[in-house]
Amino acid sequence: MSDNVGVGVHDQETLETAADDEGGFLSGLRPASGLLPGSGSPEDRKTVSFGDAAAVRSLPLWSLIALIVLAALWWAGTRAWGFPDDFRAATAAAYEQKDPPEALTDAKLLTECRLAGIAATEAGEPAPCNEDAYSQFLSPAAFPTPADTWRGFNTLRTEGFKNITLWEHARTSLTRVGVGMLVGSLVGIPIGFAMGLSSRIRGFFDTPVELLRPIPPLALIPLFILWFGIGNPSAFALLIFASVWIMIISARAGVRDISLSKVRAAYSLGASKRQILFRLIVPNALPELFTGFRVALGVSWGTLVAAELVGTDTGLGSMIFQARNFFRLDVVVVGIIVISIIGVLLDLIVRMLESVLIPWRGKGR
Amino acid sequence: MKDLKVDSVDMVYRLPKGGSVQALQDVSFELDRGRLLTLLGPSGCGKTTLLNILAGFLAPTAGTVLLGDAPITGPGPDRGMVFQQGALFEWLDVRKNISFGPRMQRAPRAETERTVDELLTTVGLQDFGEKRIYELSGGMQQRVALARCLANDPAVILMDEPLGALDALTREKMQGLVLKLWKETGKTIVLVTHSVEEALFLGDKLFVMAPRPGRIEYTYELPFAEIGLDVEPRDLKASPEFIERREEILSLIWEMEEQIMGHDGG
Ligand SMILES: Nc1ncnc2c1ncn2[C@@H]1O[C@H](COP(=O)(O)OP(=O)(O)O)[C@@H](O)[C@H]1O
Ligand SMILES: [Mg+2]
Secondary structure (H helix, E strand, O other), X not given: OHHHOOOOHHHHHXXXXXXXXXXXOOHHHOHHHOOOOOOOOHHHHOOOOOOOHHHOOOOHHHHHHHHHHHHHHHXXXXXXXXXXXXXXXHHHHHHHHOOOOHHHHHHHHHHHHHHHHHHHHHHOOOOOOOHHHOXXXXXXXXXXXXXXXXXXXXXXXXXXXXXXXXXXXXXXXXXXXXXXXXXXXXXXXXXXXXXXXXXXXXXXXXXXXXXXXOOOHHHHHHHHHHHHOOOHHHHHHHHHHHHHHHHHHHHHHHHHOOXXXXXXXXXXXXXXXXXXXXXXXXXXXXXXXXXXXXHHHHHHHHHHHHHOOOOOOOOHHHHHHHHHHOOOHHHHHHHHHHHHHHHHHHHHHHHHHHHHHOOOOOOOO | OEEEXXXXXXXXXXXXXXXXXXXXXXXXXXXXXXXXXXXXXXXXXXXXXXXHHHHOOOOXXXXXXXXXXXXXXXXXXXXXXXXXXXXOOOOOEHHHHHOHHHXXXXXXXXXXHHHHHHHHHHOOOOOOOOOEHHHOOHHHHHHHHHHHHHOOOOOEEEEEOOOOXXXXXXXXXXXXXXXXXXXXXXXXXXXXXXXXXXXXXXOOEEEEEEOOOOEEEEEEEOOHHHHXXXXXXXXXXXXXXXXXXXXXXXXXXXXXXXXXXXXXXX
16 A cells, blocks of 8 residues: 555646536436436435435436526616617617717716725725616616627627627637647646656656646736737637646656556566556546546636637637627626536536546546 | 576665654565465555566666576566556556557457467456456456466566465465466565465465565475365365464464554654
């Protein structure tokens, strides 16, 4: 057992918390989750379930109820506090004419009025303007209704926003994340493997990896714009930065995960070093690599919106930011929902791949 | 014909925080080809260390180890290893696990497949070749580990508590299998166990080892393994001769354990 002493504990934590299979979203959809209660399986015959972690799973019926509740809250909330109709009309008109509408000027004035008010209060002076004069256009809870959003979605699908369809935005974003993940993996996995296999390489890379890993990619935007210019190169750099450390650490953990007795058994069976690497260490590291890939994909997808701030004009992130400038909150909301759904789908796909490609996951000893 | 020659082997572990542990002191023995040697002793007496030296995973601090006439300098396919937990490769099915050795050495495929078929039958897993390792019980997994080792046709088989993790009934069955394999293949086997009964039943030679420093304290030549296949194992284990030996060795080990307890002050 002393073989296992010193396995990087924090590596495991980082990766496993984010990739806990048991409680994963939609995991309740698996057949084993017992849609039919009282079917007589051992699980259902348990007399004590409170505190038994295995007895708690995500019941699909309740997931559905939650979805309905969210939709109802959205509908009711926006009915009460949504945009006034003339505001909606004004933004739509403005978008066609590419000219800021009166309502938007008012909204801008509202912000200025508010700032001026805050400054005046601090200085102990009376407020220079009356917010109420502007705020008929912008309620603080302004949010597109489900119907607005649906309309926005359909326009985005057919005509697109600024003549680029939703599909093209999504495809651009997916391509960016795909390239980022690919480069991140191609660079990260070999480094991680080398770190797991050689003390010198481990010693050399440990410092930069540990120092760079905690930096949020967002903090690097100013530098990346200076170095790589505005647009795609900066976005790629940001996404690679988001994934590469995770891939390095998961590869390193995967290498260290192998048990000494397996390695010894393989040497005793006449395996060469090369064979130990490719027939033993690589397959043994696959589960850990997959976990890392899943985490990195999630993080990359989350960094995407920020990455696309960097002066790109396609992609879901840039679509959202441009729409914001025109107060097209329906487009913003469609963008957010699409980002969320694609994120969930990506995770589901990787999880499915995982169960097909590495069925032995978690079953070694 | 001598197979293993171990000459005044010392093994000292340096501890990372300073200090050292003498795991083996002046261990010497010779083992003829085709013998089944069992190593018995309280935990910490250096059984695993000795086995690892024979396997070539560890180099002794002093002394020499020869296999035939060649010194052992590292692990090799001439010495197969069976661990307590099979150390099987869970990403491969049973067949691929068994054929791992020949495949690593690029043996002709057809011949390898034939060997695997034979071995699957020998260890009683003829219907389990396509199964994954994690679909098998602990006893079946140890059968795979034995077959994987035999597929390489090693000169010596080293086993470190191979049946230690099995339940009592499975363990008895597996003891029979080990004896059968030993008889059929005529391999030299060194088997570590902490069960006195198992050491007596399987060993045709037995070393009782003592700790601090680890050394061979008593050597026995035993008759039971030779007849173990021809008589009912339970009858053999219940025979007066067997019980007499068992009690004798148990009291030796008790004595050692008590010395250790006294040594530790509780
Ligand atoms: N890698 C190691 N580093 C330091 N001490 C060790 C190491 N392996 C074994 N030892 C020590 O050597 C002695 C013999 O260990 P071992 O060969 O495992 O005994 P056994 O297998 O008979 O229980 C024990 O005191 C143990 O603590
Ligand atoms: Mg041991």
